[in-house]
Amino acid sequence: MTSSFDAVADSQDAAKRNLWLHFTRMGSYAHSEMPVIVRGEGAYVFDQHGRRYLDGLSGLFVSQVGHGRQEIAEAAARQSSELAYFPLWSYAHPRAIELAARLADMAPGSLNRVFFTTSGSEAVESAWKLAKQYFKMTGEPGRYKVISRDIAYHGTSMGALAITGLADIKAAFEPLPPGGVRVPNTNFYRAPDFVATDEVAFGRWAADEIERAILREGPASVAAVYLEPVQNSGGCFPPPPGYFERVREICDQYGVLLVSDEVICAFGRLGYYFGCERYGYQPDIITFAKGLTSGYSPLGGMLVSDALMEPFNSGTASFLHGITFAGHPVSAAVAMANLDIFEKEDLPGNVRANEAGFRATLEKLNDLPIVGDIRGAGYFYGIELVKDKATRETFSDEESERLLRGFLSHALFDAGLVCRADDRGDPVIQLAPPLICGQEHFDEIERILRAVLTEAWQRL
Ligand SMILES: Cc1ncc(COP(=O)(O)O)c(C=O)c1O
Numbered sequence: 284m285t286s287s288f289d290a291v292a293d294s295q296d297a298a299k300r301n302l303w304l305h306f307t308r309m310g311s312y313a314h315s316e317m318p319v320i321v322r323g324e325g326a327y328v329f330d331q332h333g334r335r336y337l338d339g340l341s342g343l344f345v346s347q348v349g350h351g352r353q354e355i356a357e358a359a360a361r362q363s364s365e366l367a368y369f370p371l372w373s374y375a376h377p378r379a380i381e382l383a384a385r386l387a388d389m390a391p392g393s394l395n396r397v398f399f400t401t402s403g404s405e406a407v408e409s410a411w412k413l414a415k416q417y418f419k420m421t422g423e424p425g426r427y428k429v430i431s432r433d434i435a436y437h438g439t440s441m442g443a444l445a446i447t448g449l450a451d452i453k454a455a456f457e458p459l460p461p462g463g464v465r466v467p468n469t470n471f472y473r474a475p476d477f478v479a480t481d482e483v484a485f486g487r488w489a490a491d492e493i494e495r496a497i498l499r500e501g502p503a504s505v506a507a508v509y510l511e512p513v514q515n516s517g518g519c520f521p522p523p524p525g526y527f528e529r530v531r532e533i534c535d536q537y538g539v540l541l542v543s544d545e546v547i548c549a550f551g552r553l554g555y556y557f558g559c560e561r562y563g564y565q566p567d568i569i570t571f572a573k574g575l576t577s578g579y580s581p582l583g584g585m586l587v588s589d590a591l592m593e594p595f596n597s598g599t600a601s602f603l604h605g606i607t608f609a610g611h612p613v614s615a616a617v618a619m620a621n622l623d624i625f626e627k628e629d630l631p632g633n634v635r636a637n638e639a640g641f642r643a644t645l646e647k648l649n650d651l652p653i654v655g656d657i658r659g660a661g662y663f664y665g666i667e668l669v670k671d672k673a674t675r676e677t678f679s680d681e682e683s684e685r686l687l688r689g690f691l692s693h694a695l696f697d698a699g700l701v702c703r704a705d706d707r708g709d710p711v712i713q714l715a716p717p718l719i720c721g722q723e724h725f726d727e728i729e730r731i732l733r734a735v736l737t738e739a740w741q742r743l
Contacts, residue, residue, distance in 0.1 A: 291331050294319060306452075311688075318696065323350025326717045326724055328701065337727050339702040341717050344515070344547040344663075345578035348624045349717040355579045355620045362616035371399060371610045378615035385622060386586060389556045392565045396592040398602070399584040399610030403546035403572035404438030406583040407509070410542050410568045411442055412604050413587065414506040420594045423538070426506040427461075430496050430539075432468040434708040436516040437509055437544055446509050449516060449707050464500055466492045469520045472656040472667060472675070473709070486523025494533045507540040507568075512548040512558025518665025518711030519658050527564035540567040540591070546583070550574030551625060551718045553661035554634040561660070567591060577621045582614035630718040634661050637721055644725040645714070648732060653740045662720065666712045666732070670743070677709045682743065686710065691739055700731040 298317050303309065319331040326349050328338050338346060348355070362378060369376050383397035398413070400406045411429055418426040429446050431437060437446040444453055445463040453459060469489050471482055478485040497505050508530065514520040534541045543566035548558030550571070555561045557569060568591065572583030595602050608614075625631070638661050645664055648654045655669030668686070670676045678686060683706045691704040691712070703713040712732065716724055 291319075294331065308688075325349045325351065326720050334699070336696065336699050336701050337716070337724060337731075339700050339714050339716050339728050341574075341715050342578055342701075343573070344552065344715045345573045347551050347574040347630065347718045348577045348621060348628075349719045352577075352579070352620075352624065354624070355577070355617055358616045358620035359580060359613050362613045366612050368608075368612060370605075370607060372605050376610075376612050376615075378612050378619060379610040382610075382615045382618050385619070386584075390569060390586045391557060391560055393589045394566070394569060394586040395589050396587040397584055398587060399582065399615075400572070400606055401581050401608045401611070401614075402438075402583045403544075403570065404440040404443040405606055405609070406546065406570035406572055406585050407438045407446060407542075407544060408440055408442035409604060410509075410570050410585050411446065411507065413568070413585070413591065413602060414540050414542075416602060416604075417591055417594060418506055420600065423503065425503045426539075428464055428500055428505045429462055429507045429509055430464045430466055430493055430500075430505065431509040432514060433465050434468055434517040435509075435511065435514050436707075438546075451707065462506075464496050464505075466496050468514055468517060469522055469526060470517055470708075471520070471523060472658065482523045483525055486526035487529060489523065490526050490529035490533065493530055494537075497533070497537050497539060502537040502539070505537065505539050507542050508534060509542045509544050511544045511546075512553060512562055513660055513663055515547050515663075515713070516705075517708035518656075518667050518705070518713060519660075519663055520665075521658060521660050522562055527559075527562050531564050534567075542566060542568045542570060544570045546570055546572045547574075547663070547715070551631045551634055551661075552663050552715065554631050554638060556625075556631060575621065576614055576617045579621065580611070580614040580617040581608075582611065582618055584610070628719070633721075634718050637725075638662065640722050641716075641720075641725050644722070644729045645732075647729055648736065651733065651736050651740065653736050653743075659714075662716055662718055664714045666714070668710045668712070668736075668739075683710050686739055686743065690742060691735065694735045694738065695731065698731045698735055700728060700735075702728075 320328045321331050322329045327335050329335050386397050387395040400409055415427050431446045431448055433448045435448040437443050442460055445459040448465050467489050471485055474485045478488050543559045545558050553561045559566050567588050569586040576582045645657050653668050656667040670678050687704040687706045687710050705711050
C-alpha cells in the first residue's frame with residue numbers, strides 16, 4: 284500500500300514530468316513543490332496535504348457560487364446521461380435554447396441573440412469576427428480595426444491577443460493579426476498631471492482619446508471598441524463618472540461597435556448580472572465566460588444586439604464561424620443550475636449589500652507604507668503596491684521581481700490566501716472572492732494581507 288507521503292511524491296513527480304502550467308515559469312518548481320489543489324468547499328480550497336486556503340480570487344475570477352455545490356454536479360450528471368454532446372452547427376439542443384432565452388431575458392436592451400463559445404478568448408475573437416463580417420455584409424468592408432486600452436487583457440488566442448494591451452505577452456507572437464489600436468486606460472491613480480485632480484475631467488479625456496484614435500486611424504477603418512466595465516489588468520480600474528456615456532456617444536457618432544468585455548465583470552462580480560448595468564451603458568455586444576458556470580464546466584459566449592444579427596437572419600447568409608464544443612449541453616445545464624443558485628440566494632444582491640464592507644475592510648490596509656491605492660467595485664479589487672506612498676514611486680523591475688515573484692506570491696499562499704500578485708502593469712494584488720463571501724472572509728483576507736505586506740516591507 285502506498286502511504287499518503289508516497290502519493291504526494293508520485294503526483295509531484297508526474298506533474299513536474301508531464302504537466303505544463305499556463306503563464307508559469309516551470310523552472311521555479313525545480314526545487315520546490317508545485318501546489319496541487321484537490322478539493323473545494325464554499326469559499327475554501329484544500330491542497331494535497333489537507334491545508335485550507337481562502338479562495339480570494341475565485342480560482343481565476345470564476346467560482347462565483349463557491350466550491351462543492353452538489354446541485355450543479357447533479358445537473359451535469361443528469362445532462363451527461365440524457366444528451367452528453369451534440370453540436371450547435373445546424374442543430375439546437377434544449378439546454379442551449381433555455382440558456383440563450385434566459386440570458387437574453389437578463390441582458391439589457393436589445394441584446395437578444397446568444398452565440399456560445401467555450402472560453403473568453405473565443406468570445407472576444409468571435410465578436411471581432413462578427414464585427415468584420417457584419418461590416419462586409421452591410422457595405423462598409425473597410426472596417427476591421429479594434430480599439431482597446433493599455434494593459435487590458437482580452438485573451439490569448441491570436442485575435443484576442445491582438446486586442447490585448449500587454450506588450451510583454453504579445454512580443455513573442457508578433458506579427459499578430461493587424462488592426463489592434465491602443466488608447467489610455469482609466470487608472471486615475473496614475474492620471475496625467477493635467478487631469479490628475481478631477482476625476483470627471485480625467486474620464487472625459489480618456490474617453491475623448493478613443494475619438495482621437497478613431498480619427499487618427501480613419502473612422503471608415505474602425506470596427507469596434509473593446510472595454511471591460513472595470514479593467515482587470517493593472518489592478519481594477521473602475522470607469523470615471525461619465526466615461527461610458529461619452530464612449531457610447533463617440534461610438535454612435537462614428538458607427539463603431541461597443542463591445543463590453545465582461546468575461547470577468549458579468550454574473551454578479553460587480554453586483555449585477557452584467558457590468559454595463561452598474562454603469563448604465565448599452566453595449567452592442569457583451570462577451571462573457573467564467574462566472575456563467577462558476578467553473579463547474581467551461582462555457583463562454585457573446586450576447587449580440589438584434590440589429591447586428593439582422594443581416595444574418597434571412598436568405599443564404601450565415602456567420603462563418605463555429606466551435607465544436609461551444610454551448611456544450613453539459614456546460615449549458617451547469618449554467619442553468621448555477622443561475623438558479625444566483626436567483627435563489629440573490630448573489631448580486633449579496634454583493635451589493637456587502638461591497639461597502641469589503642471596501643472598508645481592505646481600506647484598513649491604507650495604514651501600511653507599501654499600500655499605494657485600493658480600487659475596484661463589487662467583489663473585485665486591486666491593491667497597488669508602492670515604494671513611496673507620498674510620491675507614488677513604484678518599484679524597479681528588480682525590486683518588483685524580488686517582491687512579487689520572490690516573496691509575495693508564495694507568502695500569501697503559504698499564509699492561506701489564494702489571490703494574485705501581478706506585475707503586468709504596476710505591482711498589484713488582485714482580489715475577487717466568491718460572491719457568497721461575507722464579513723468574516725473579508726476580515727480573514729485583511730488579516731493575511733496585513734501580516735504578509737508588513738513582512739514584504741521589512742524585506743525591501
Ligand atoms: C476581460 C477578459 N477577456 C478575455 C479573457 C480570456 O478568457 P479565457 O481565459 O477564458 O480565454 C479574460 C481572461 O481572464 C478576461 O479577463
